[in-house]
Amino acid sequence: SSKEYMSYRAVHRGQAKYVIKRVAEEWEYQNRITFLKGVIDLAMETKFLNSVNHPNIIEPRGFAEGGAFQPGYFIVLDRLHETLPKKIKTWTTTDRQCKGITGVFVGGKAKVAKLITDRLRVAFDVASALHYMHSMNIVYRDLKPDNIGFDVRNSVKIFDFGLAKEMREEERNADGLFKMTGFTGSIRYMAPEVGLRRPYNHTADIYSFSMLLWYILALEPPYGFYTPEMFLQRVFQLGHRPVVMQEWPENIQTVMKRSWDVRLHVRPSFNIIMKVLKKEASKINPTDAREFLAYTGPMGPPATIGGNSGHGNTNSGPPRPSQQQQKQPPRRSSGNRTPAEMAPPPMVPIRS
Structure with a gap:
């Protein structure tokens, strides 16, 4: 399909530093509909990659001249070392080695603690990138393991913005939702309202x-x-939802269940999710979590759990960019939006 070719996984074998992403020109003659979809996806990705700036979003290094709809158009991207599914295979192997009698000889307890904090760090970085997108009024709509990669420094990078969409104020319904294309993204990670082709908003990313x-x-x-x-x-x-393991931290269980709730207003903001992930990482492995907790990237205003559920709550709806972000030269306008535009979700207390 066009998406399979277009995504290119942003992964390239060999020693190349960059990869080129384009649409196969032969598709124009073999399957024109697929070709046109690929061209549109690449044009949309160009728009968003040229508008965002976050350490956990893949950075474009160049664009072909002439515009996205010109023949032979391409994007130059950083090469990624691996994707999340491959990383999870590595984690699975390490997890098995730390169990049973083998774990006694390989320092199982310490390795398990590091393994958990490493996984929480990846989740945190993904949440941070999505939090940033929402602050720009962008809904990603295609969150899945195959769209999360790792560069040569093992930094998390989200890529493939072909399905991303800007939520414009003039397109918002009275209930705060948007009439956007349904059944978009990977079905395994797709929010119910998207799968049922109902109006939705940025909280579809939170479910994913x-x-x-x-x-x-x-x-x-x-x-x-x-x-x-x-x-x-x-x-x-x-x-129906997956079974939540009782050995997982209680706060993570709570935020996970809220995030996949069928009621959109119950889903927490990524600001809250990030706060929970950081707190639990520090409990499990304070040493390895030190760098994790020192993260100072563009993550919006501080999270507050509980407290105000009304007037100007910064946790409701897409968050505003932080002052640090506002001081940076913006690549485009993020639109006019007030904190009261989205109805705030009821706050479920997170245990300390």
Whole structure:
């Protein structure tokens, strides 16, 4: 499909420092509809990559001259070393080595603690990038393991912005939702309202993140071998969710369940999710979490859990850019938006 070719996984074997992403020109003659979809996806990705600036979003290094709809158009991107599915295979191997009698000889307890904090750090970085996108009124709509990579420094990078969309104020319904294309993204990580083709907003990304977080912690894909029909009936219509493991931190269990709630207003902001992930990482492994907690990237205003559930709560709706972001020369306007535009979700207390 065009998406499979277009994504290019942003991963390239060999020693090349960059990769080139383009649409196969032969598709113009073999399957014109697929070709046109690929061209549009690449044009949309160009727009968003030229508008965002975050350490956990892949950075474009160049664009072909002439515009995205010119023949032979391409984007030059940093090469990524691996994607999240490969990283999870490595985590799974390490996790198995730390169990049983083998774990006694390989320092199992310390390795398990580091393994958990490493996984929480990845989840935190993904949440940080999505928090930033929401502050720019961008909904990503395609969060899945195959769209998360790691560069040569092992830094998390989200890529493939072909399905991203800017939420414009003039397109917002009275209920705060938007009429956007339904059944968009990967069905395993797709929010029910998207799968059922109902109006939705940025909280669709929060649902997708909850499934990704479950995958990172469980080290296996959510819903196993569900078919598309099973997703439609059991997940989207009946509200089935993966089993939450009792050994996972209670705060993470709480935020995960809120994030995949069918009620959009119950889902927490990424600001809250980041706060929970940082806190739990510091509890599990304070030494390895030190750098994790020192993160000072563009993550918006400080999170508050509980307290105000009304007037101007910074946790409701897409967050505003922080002062640090506002001082940076913007690549484009993020639109006019007030903190009261989105109805604030009820706050569920997170235990300290």
